[in-house]
Amino acid sequence: MMEILGIWIAAFLTLAILSFLFGDNPVYKFVEHIFVGSSAAFGVLVAFNQAVWPFLQEGLTTTDTFLKVTTYIAMFMGVLTLFRLEIMNFIAPNLTWISRFPIAFVTGVGTGIAIVTSIHGFIFPQTVATFLPLFENRASAVEIASNIILVIGVLSSLYYFYFSMEQKGVLKGITRTGMVIIMITFGAAFGYTVMARVSLLIGRIYFLISDWLHLVR
Amino acid sequence: MNAAVRILEQLGKLDRRLIYALVFLATAIPLILNIKLPMPVSPEVKSAFEAVDRLKPGDVILISTDYGPSSAPETQPMLEAILSHAFKKNVKVLLMTHWRFEGLIMGIEGIDKVAKKYHKEYGKDYLVLGYRPGGTAVMIGMAEDFRNIFSTDNAGKPLDSYPIYKEIAGDDGVLNYKDIDLLVGLEAGSIGNFWIMIVNARYKVPMIMGTTAVITPEFFAFYQSGQIEGLLGGLKGAADYETLLGVVGFASKGMVSQFSVHVLIILLILLGNLSDIARRFRG
Known part of the structure; x- marks a missing residue:
């Protein structure tokens, strides 16, 4: 019974959201507000239950002094973040700057990790992957052509972003090649995006005609 | 010739709701009819x-x-x-x-x-x-x-x-x-x-x-x-x-709809361009 009720509610919500195709309307607005409200509430609860509470429970009851101290520091930083809340503008507007300390800490750690991982896990391996044999006896014609396109594509695309020299003559040709390669990449990305959006539509329509209307088995 | 140009020009002014309906049909019909297409694996x-x-x-x-x-x-x-x-x-x-x-x-x-x-x-x-x-x-x-x-x-x-x-x-x-x-x-x-x-x-x-x-x-x-x-x-x-x-799961079934919607989108793009050419042709 509950399952049937759930399917009918989901079908109503789906149709209500799709009704936006014919213009903004009160039913769409109603469902949009339900979505935003329930998502936010659910998110807060799960974050508390899955992350905040287990960490606090473990950190405050542990016998490990290091873990205990770091938990207290984390809690302190968490409290400082609360000064960012909108309500603090009314209670103590001259203290909102305090929230910058935890934000600066998170930004610093994040940037440090991102720089190292980008160089080690992205730039180096990707550069190495462009060192390809352009003419190899055992390689097929398709592989050779693919390697040549890849190397030319990388070099010309990189050169496209080199703005310190006037691009004319041969250099203009390289820039043009780079631009064409970038445009083809955008085209492929756009094609994949269309596929993604159509997939979402298929998912919803499949739900309507299968689970709700039972037209598909 | 003029009639064909006029029709093409009119087709370029399709109501967007008709396009939504066509996309819906192109998605739903292959699913309902359980159409299968051969699909080479990437x-x-x-x-x-x-x-x-x-x-x-x-x-x-x-x-x-x-x-x-x-x-x-x-x-x-x-x-x-x-x-x-x-x-x-x-x-x-x-x-x-x-x-x-x-x-x-x-x-x-x-x-x-x-x-x-x-x-x-x-x-x-x-x-x-x-x-x-x-x-x-x-x-x-x-x-x-x-x-x-x-x-x-x-x-x-x-x-x-x-x-x-x-x-x-x-x-x-x-x-x-x-x-x-x-x-x-x-x-x-x-x-x-x-x-x-x-x-x-x-x-x-x-x-x-x-x-x-x-x-x-x-x-x-x-x-x-x-x-x-x-x-x-x-x-x-x-x-x-x-x-x-x-x-044969949801993804395999869905790919036929994916194909039909893509064909529809390509046709609509072609139609849009032909309609635009027709409009320019008539000045």
């Missing part, structure tokens, strides 16, 4: 399938469901297909998510469904670690010991209280990336990049990725460089995996 999906297929009974895969319901039509069939493959081969499965709270819901829904089908037991054959915020910090913390980050599973019980933990962790009692034979990232955002850039690059964990079509192009670079062993891109990737597995 090499990158075949590589992903082979990476799972090489696993032996007792090996461990870590699946990260970093997506929500908004991308479930693409990624959920991937999860179910990979889980079916893993459970069929008696591979142990650990499931976690970085994707706020929705990833957990999708992951649990998928693993419960497939585990039931293959009579797999929670705590013995698979374990849901849960959700932890922090992204890169979580990944780095897990490298030393998963219990640094997941002291308990999703149900709130200590990880080391489960038989699967003892079996995987072995004599040293520590579970970390060394115990993982394959990492499967099902991604709708940037978390997949960090799995590759941190966990693959630093800890050499073999991995395959299943991504939404929107982010698939950037993951081809990782596949081409050999940083990931296989790639499932969008609904097509999921459908290819189902084909290799020999099942």
Whole structure:
């Protein structure tokens, strides 16, 4: 019974959201507000239950002094973040700057990790992957052509972003090649995006005609 | 000639609601009629399938469901297909998510469904670690010991209280990336990049990725460089995996609709351009 009720509610919500195709309307607005409200509430609860509470429970009851101290520091930083809340503008507007300390800490750690991982896990391996044999006896014609396109594509695309020299003559040709390669990449990305959006539509329509209307088995 | 030009010009002014209706029909009709089309399998999906297929009974895969319901039509069939493959081969499965709270819901829904089908037991054959915020910090913390980050599973019980933990962790009692034979990232955002850039690059964990079509192009670079062993891109990737597995699931059925909608879009683009040419022709 509950399952049937759930399917009918989901079908109503789906149709209500799709009704936006014919213009903004009160039913769409109603469902949009339900979505935003329930998502936010659910998110807060799960974050508390899955992350905040287990960490606090473990950190405050542990016998490990290091873990205990770091938990207290984390809690302190968490409290400082609360000064960012909108309500603090009314209670103590001259203290909102305090929230910058935890934000600066998170930004610093994040940037440090991102720089190292980008160089080690992205730039180096990707550069190495462009060192390809352009003419190899055992390689097929398709592989050779693919390697040549890849190397030319990388070099010309990189050169496209080199703005310190006037691009004319041969250099203009390289820039043009780079631009064409970038445009083809955008085209492929756009094609994949269309596929993604159509997939979402298929998912919803499949739900309507299968689970709700039972037209598909 | 003039009549043809006039018709073409009028077709360019199609009511958008008619286009919505056509897209709806192009999606729904193939699903209702259960039309099937031959579909060659992409090499990158075949590589992903082979990476799972090489696993032996007792090996461990870590699946990260970093997506929500908004991308479930693409990624959920991937999860179910990979889980079916893993459970069929008696591979142990650990499931976690970085994707706020929705990833957990999708992951649990998928693993419960497939585990039931293959009579797999929670705590013995698979374990849901849960959700932890922090992204890169979580990944780095897990490298030393998963219990640094997941002291308990999703149900709130200590990880080391489960038989699967003892079996995987072995004599040293520590579970970390060394115990993982394959990492499967099902991604709708940037978390997949960090799995590759941190966990693959630093800890050499073999991995395959299943991504939404929107982010698939950037993951081809990782596949081409050999940083990931296989790639499932969008609904097509999921459908290819189902084909290799020999099942006809939602993805395989959906690909026929995908094809018909693409044909419709191409026709509409052509029509729009012809209509524009006709309008210019009439001055």
